[in-house]
Amino acid sequence: MALIPTLSNRPRVLVVGGGYVGLYTAFNLQKKIAKSGGIVTLVDPLPYMTYQPFLPEVAGGNIEARHAVVSYRRHLKETELIQGSVTSIDHGNRTAVIAPADGGDNFELTYHDVVVAAGAITRTFPIKGLAETGIGLKTIEEAVALRNQVLSLIEEASTETDPAKRKRALTFVVVGGGFAGIETIAELEDMARDAVKLNHRVDQSELRFVLVEAMGRIMPEVTESQALWVVEHLRSRGVEVLLNTSLDNAENKNIKLINLPDKSVAQEFDAETLIWTAGVMANPMVRSTDFPIEPRGRVSVNVNLQVSGEFGVIENAWAAGDVAAVPDVTGGLPDGTCVPNAQHALRQSKRLAKNLWASRFNKPLKGYKHKNLGAVAGFGQWKGVAKIMGIQLKGAPAWLAHRGYHGLAMPTMERKIRVLTDWFVTMITGRDLAQLENLQAPRSTFVSAATPKPKPAAAAPAEPAKAAEPAKAESKEKAAASK
Ligand SMILES: Cc1cc2nc3c(=O)[nH]c(=O)nc-3n(C[C@H](O)[C@H](O)[C@H](O)COP(=O)(O)OP(=O)(O)OC[C@H]3O[C@@H](n4cnc5c(N)ncnc54)[C@H](O)[C@@H]3O)c2cc1C
Structure with missing residues (x-):
């Protein structure tokens, strides 16, 4: 397997996936780990984190697409970034295999700690068509x-x-x-x-x-x-x-x-x-690891967000978010685990980063506990529904609550400002209804212009001038008749 000489050889915290959990875990650990002589490495097939709750509003044209994503390069300056997918993890040997996004050869990466944060994928059924x-x-x-x-x-x-x-x-x-x-x-x-x-x-x-x-x-x-x-x-x-x-x-x-x-x-x-x-299901990539997987396909973790199975805690392995079955001590799903949502993913990442850091000094770890605050949903301009800490809202107040909540929850101040500006501009100028065409084949007009055209066939010899006269006369007659 290929070796990448430009990658760091410092003790590594490998973060698999840069969604809510991955982005915040890397963000909260990067400086501390760097100061202690290590490095945080984030692997994701994309160069940005996607704020998924905004996808319906991007589809509806209220938010500019680029504003609903967060660039890793800009916000994870002390993290080693690799654009690719983790295809398997051999935790026994503290090694992960990476498939680069550019289609290059797979390579191995060794680590000290791993944080599994590969989220969920769309769940489908075998329906024809x-x-x-x-x-x-x-x-x-x-x-x-x-x-x-x-x-x-x-x-x-x-x-x-x-x-x-x-x-x-x-x-x-x-x-x-x-x-x-x-x-x-x-x-x-x-x-x-x-x-x-x-x-x-x-x-x-x-x-x-x-x-x-x-x-x-x-x-x-x-x-x-x-x-x-x-x-x-x-x-x-x-x-x-x-x-x-x-x-x-x-x-x-x-x-x-x-x-x-x-x-x-x-x-x-x-x-x-x-x-x-x-619906969604846990990322099936976790099946290519030596971690314990529960019946719904998620990585089993304990309340401290450490990967753990029937034989106890697996040292230096952590998981959270949609890919993990995190015990919910306040209720949650019928099996006693947290529902897969951003509210949990965000908070779990913060707890995970603190516990991982504490584990370095053999300090006691703290269990994850968060009571769901409720839910907010927007249904287009000034329409929505919300249930926040037992208070139910409908229509415009719910829509404002939806915007307020997600405006604050959007990661990074820079992105918050862009999204708030989008909303403000849309309220004043109306929805942007311009659609971009030809995104699948953007070079087609250039290719057509740059492709040499076949020479026109040699012109036929001109008809004798007299032969054209009757046709001209005929068309003049037609024009006169139609007046
Ligand atoms: C349309 C939509 C609307 C939603 N609305 C809400 C809402 O209003 N409120 C709410 O609380 N929640 C909402 N959610 C759910 C919420 O977005 C998820 O619960 C949250 O994103 C989970 O965070 P995560 O970090 O676990 O996973 P994700 O945010 O999904 O991140 C997973 C990351 O892993 C990467 N990855 C995947 N495979 C690999 C691999 N093999 N190797 C490396 N990286 C990999 C992905 O590219 C991605 O960046 C919504 C979800 C969707 C789809």
Whole structure:
């Protein structure tokens, strides 16, 4: 395996993944570890941390895409950064294998401590046509693509004369009625309505938004009465909310929905856009490690965020966030672990950094404890729902709470300022409805211009002048007749 001579040979704290947990752990440890003669190394396939709660707002055009990500280079100046994926960890030998993002040869990295923070990936089911038609909402690239797709389809439909094609272009389906799904459909619907206001060849009644949820209710994070209010609110906006319904097939962009539990056909229609937000699962990369994995595929950790299994604590191995089964001493999921959300991930990273540092001096470690503060969700301009420390809010107050909470939670002051500025500008000037075209093939116009054109065929010998006269006379007659 290749060796990278430019990498540090100091004792390493290897952080696998730079999401909430990875970014904050590296940030909180980098100076201390550097002063003690070691180094924090962060490995992530991307050069930035993505603030995932903002993805629906990026898709809806309220936040500029780049403002919802945090550059590692800018904010982790004392951390060694490697753009790549950790493909396996052999903790027995304190070694990880890295696959560089540029496709180069895999290489090994040794470490003293490892922090597993590789998060979660979109969980899907084997549904025919889903991979070809669908798109998730877990990355900034997906959010940007969705925004462009919705706006482009409205534009395309406005010149489409085939009613079936027009209907297909203007039908948008979201599968999954959790926070991500509800926020996504609400933001996209809000944006689409604004776009149609500016396009007189499309009528608002032609837009069709369908939310598909397999359970009998949406948004388990809020109370049942609030969830009912959200359903009514979405329906009042024209969104079709289908509960106890599941996606059965999406081949050739034909969406087949079935009722649950009897699996009878609920609806069948064509849709150009299918967004899948029906859950996440722990990053399967952890299965290529020698760490204990619990039944739901997460790394087992104790309350101090140390990896631990039936044989006790595994020294120098730590994990937190969506990839870890962190005991929740205040309640949490039915199995007694923390729900996978940013609220926990952020706080766990801070506790993890403190415990890792304390472990260096054999000081006592402190258990992670955080009672969920509640939840906030935005559904487009001035619309939202929130439950904060038992207080329930709807509409504009909830929307302001959503913005206030996430504005403060966005990592780094520099990014906070950019996001707050985006919101302020949107409130004054309205939503930015410009879509970027041709992102998949940005060089196509240049290639076309730079490609030598075949020489035009040699001109045919000119007709005798007399032969042209009758044609001219004929066209003059036609012009006179039409006057
Ligand atoms: C659309 C959406 C909306 C959300 N809204 C909310 C909300 O309103 N409130 C809330 O509390 N939570 C929300 N969440 C959940 C929240 O974002 C996650 O719980 C949180 O990001 C988890 O943090 P993490 O650090 O564990 O993982 P992540 O933030 O997912 O970070 C994981 C990192 O690991 C990297 N990685 C992956 N594989 C590898 C590998 N093999 N090697 C190295 N690095 C790897 C990834 O690139 C990523 O940077 C939302 C999530 C989504 C998708």
